[in-house]
Amino acid sequence: MKRLWGIALAVVLLVGVVFAVVRGRSGEAASPDLETVRGVIGSEKLAFFADQRVRDAFARHGLKVEVDPAGSRQIANSVDLNRYDFAFPSSAPAAEQIQRARGAGRTYAPFSSPMVIATFDPIVSLLTAQGVVRPGQVFDVAKYLELTAAETRWDQLPGNTAYPARKNVLVTTTDPRDSNSAAMYLAITSFVANGGVVASPEAEAKVLPAVGKLFLEQGYTQSTSDGPFEDYLSTGMGKTPMVLAYEAQFVDRVVRGDSTIRPGMTLLYPSPTVLSKHTLVPLRPSGDKVGELLTTDADLGKLAATFGFRTADPRYFDQVVKEHGVAVPETVVDVVEPPSYETLERMLEAIGKLY
Template identity: 55%
Template sequence: MGVVTVREEQAIARLTDRLVDDYPADQVESAVGTARQRFEGHPVREFVPILIERIARRELEASTKQVETENVAAQRDPNQQPDPARGMSRIRTAGAEFAADKRLMALAAAVLVVVLALVVAFAVRQPDQPTATSATAALTTVHGVVGSEKMAFFDDPRVVEALAHKGLEARVDPAGSRQIATSVDLGNYDFAFPSSAPAAERIQRARNISTKYTPFSSPMAIATYQPIAELLTAAGVVRPGPVPTFDMARYLQLVRNDVEWDKLRDNTVYPVHKNILVSTTDPRTSNSAAMYLAIASHVANDNTIVQGPAAEQAVLPTVSRLFVRQGYTENSTDGPFREYLAAGMGPTPMVWIYEAQFVEASVRGQIKPGMVLIYPSPTVVSQHTLVPLTTPGDRIGRLLATDPDLQRLAAEHGFRTSEPSRFAKVAADNHVPVAGEVIDVIDTPTIDTLEHLIDSVTKSYN
């Protein structure tokens, strides 16, 4: 069994466990098995687990609704038997009532004739009124490839409706942002929508495109649990407050010294024998991991942006440990954050995420008591940047950046937009303790330096 297959099997096992939390195990096994068959023989495997989970969850939800409908129908008294005599009596009674009301029925029929005549006349007067079918056919379909954390936004029926009012239908595929910039065949798409400016810049360079749109942004953050936050507060890593912060310099000291959880003083809440590490995605495919690498390299380089081969080599021993010691990592942020929501702090005590993911989960009611959002210090604000590849792609980019309804919906999905009050209202309405203004922010290295660091970390895996 190849490495890719092992990773895929592990991811499918985890998604199956998540589904079993919500649906009967036998139904989950059947739905997942059926979904897997749809991807047999496909050469590109990176996002097969994500797609399998989406398909299986959709089928399970539909099955649950059908069962609920059948249960409602079954609530009639099963012991009640039909009574022929009673039925004939009702027929006779209905006939008598009908005979008594013939004049009323005749009047209703006359009214119906008048209404039908008016409808026909109106239809004749309105020959150009489009039908629902013609209106749908008039939509321009725009194909895009987007970071997985934006799939919920594009799947939102309200977003679909808002775009339809502008004559557009967006059909999007998920991919890791670095994959979008390096390995996805963009010839099949109208726009590319990675989760950072460096990834977008690489696309622009490769395709000689100057136009770009940044409809929204999201600072990088860490999702953890209150017991872990308190444990790290005692260790000097977390600084408590209304919005807790995560001291990256102190954290890197623990990493360099190979400190394990069970070595922390007075640790009774998480005494496990493994290294203290934040769980991330794969830096070879995912933007969020690349942003983690950018922050860690900055701190390891005496809080200075890494520039040049000497600086790159100096920080490599530290930053490589952050990834190599994690073992298996997923290709996009959707996977580890789902595990955080479903599995508890056992496997994932700390997860590197976009702030938007935590806020969106709060809006959906998925954040449980004891789940905590903290901000790394310093952090990076990830600029979700759309690169138009065709004229329809440019149109959707402009709409996402300027349309008030789409900007409002982006805020409801946890993204910070050009109008800060939108995001602030969503956070306040859902009682999410977020930073009103993220101040301790660094610039990322140049795209070339970041690529060199990623390549060096990749070699460290071997």
């Protein structure tokens, strides 16, 4: 009997040791003394912060990071930031506004994602014949605006048997009244229409008639970037021949081996394009720790790359896309800056009044 009790005790001790080791492998579970840090983030980063590997990486530095998602414009305009230790919108203009309003000493931009056109091989062929698409996955925005100014329909393109739809050649976007990606589209198209960054009321008045039509003539638009991108994936070319997206959305799906990415789907890079620069604004010292770790910690950088983000250290993203055979340019060259927050907001409000 004593021997049986001895064996039982040994088993209990062994189970306890194994449990402790397993808990120890998860930094978050290993210590009840983690400092809780709360942030409000652009919704595109929600899956990243929810990933257990990311939570563990923060826990190894003594942090438990809790986040709430919101639109980047909402974060800058209407979210009660007093509840949070950091704000992490998906655009530099929104972060700039928050930094000024809150008197933040610095910001962090640990990763970014260029705006892209997600489309299909037959559409690429049609637009190549029109000079809109050039070699190297380039989408010439100036040539595209020539087509939209003439209100060209798909079925009016010469020799078009692949997609003879009776609707205008337009990129599908989100609602400019709600979404950061639509604001980035406005930044791109207004730059081309103006011949440079829009920086005055006169320039705003000059470009608004042309760029406003790019939104209004789409009809109904969705409020988040997931909506039109899911349409692109699920309904295909018929409904959504071209959709404005974040490069990270497409790369993330490929890396995960998602079956909704099918042969014939491809990315084009607007020329010029803008970066959705995910910019963290610390509101308290603990938020500053999060920004510092996201920028410098190798584990967090590598994990961000697996979610499709271009990281502060480009090696992480380069390795991920090479491993998974994702056809993206190593460097996006023709990148311009968006207008200031105030200018962008005035243009968005003016377009919103036209609906």
